[in-house]
Amino acid sequence: MSNPGLFITLEGVDGCGKTTQATLLVEDLESEGHEVVRLREPGGTRISEKIRLFVLDPQYDEMCDECELLLYEAARAQLVREVIEPALERGAVVVCDRFYDSTYAYQASARGLSANVVSMANNLGSCGLAPDLTIVFDLDPFEALKRATHEATDRVEGEGTEFQRKVRDGYLKLAQDEPHRVRIVDATGPVEVVHARVRQTLSEGLDGGWG
Ligand code: TMP
Numbered sequence: 001m002s003n004p005g006l007f008i009t010l011e012g013v014d015g016c017g018k019t020t021q022a023t024l025l026v027e028d029l030e031s032e033g034h035e036v037v038r039l040r041e042p043g044g045t046r047i048s049e050k051i052r053l054f055v056l057d058p059q060y061d062e063m064c065d066e067c068e069l070l071l072y073e074a075a076r077a078q079l080v081r082e083v084i085e086p087a088l089e090r091g092a093v094v095v096c097d098r099f100y101d102s103t104y105a106y107q108a109s110a111r112g113l114s115a116n117v118v119s120m121a122n123n124l125g126s127c128g129l130a131p132d133l134t135i136v137f138d139l140d141p142f143e144a145l146k147r148a149t150h151e152a153t154d155r156v157e158g159e160g161t162e163f164q165r166k167v168r169d170g171y172l173k174l175a176q177d178e179p180h181r182v183r184i185v186d187a188t189g190p191v192e193v194v195h196a197r198v199r200q201t202l203s204e205g206l207d208g209g210w211g
Contacts, residue, residue, distance in 0.1 A: 002129065005088030007129070008202075009099040011171060012137035013164045014157045015144030016187045022097050023139065024195045026204075029093050037087040040097040042075035045082045051075040056154035063155070065111045069118065072103055073125030080127045101134055101174055101182065106156065107172025110163050129180070133205040135198060136171045136186035178203050181205075 008025075010018040010055040022038060029036045042052040054060070076099070087094050100122040108118040139147075141164030175182040183205050185197045 003085075003088040004037065004091040004092045007084065007096070007131045007133075008093065009096045009101065009131040010137065011076055011098060011105070011134055012140050012170075012187060013139060013144050013167050015136040015141075015147045016139040017147065017191070018135075018137045018187075019097060020191055021194060021198055022095055024191070025198055026095055028093070028199070035087075035090070035092040037083065037092050037094045038096065038097075039079065039083065041099055042072055044079045044096075047078045047082075048075035055155065058153070058155045058158055061153065065107065065113050066144045068111070069103065069107045069113060069121055070163075072107070073121050074090065076100065076125040077127055080125075080129050082099050082192045083130065085127070096131075097130075099131055099134070101131075101136070101171065104174060105170030109173065110159070111164040133202065134174075134180070134182045135205075136175060136182060136184050137194070137202055138168070138171070138184045139187040140167055141165050143188070 006134075010022055012018050012024075017022050019040075026036050042055060043049045051071050051074055053069060055063075055075070084096070103122055103125070104115070104118055104192050106116045107113050141161045144164065145161060171182075172184070175184045176190050183201045185194065187194055
């Protein structure tokens, strides 16, 4: 299923700096004249934002892993159908802060759900849509934790460094398994330096094949 748009996803452990990097990337793409649709997961539609509030709320600490998985997938399906597919069809660049690789890293690698189950769920939740390029901001979870300065901790962030270490391992495995699509960017160092690495990765990853 090809379309004229470009679908870029940004991934990494909590606190890796991908939201700041998303802002810089979007600014660049817009200044180059592209229509850019910036999104985050879970979220980006009325329904998906409601699910976000629910799935990340620390008061629901009884939530089982399967319930959590399905909530992320439900939010994703709505986002794909309502926003991402139409944007790609009209030729926009979609920059999404997290997508189904988060589900592999968090729900399979870190929570321990079977990779097969998560893969099937991802297939449904993404409505069969795959990113053209995925950038994983790689940072030691301990460093990432130090960077996260906001007071409020959501249900997932509250899991601690060991959990985030497994998340990181999940991302590294994905990059090994799908090296063409999933690219690791070293997230250490100043914001501008990381941004330059993103630009480099983007031009290598797209092989001049878009725009
Ligand atoms: P954010 O803090 O990057 O906005 O992401 C929300 C949290 O949800 C983050 O801790 C990662 C987690 N998450 C999953 O566990 N599975 C998923 O599929 C997604 C999209 C996010």
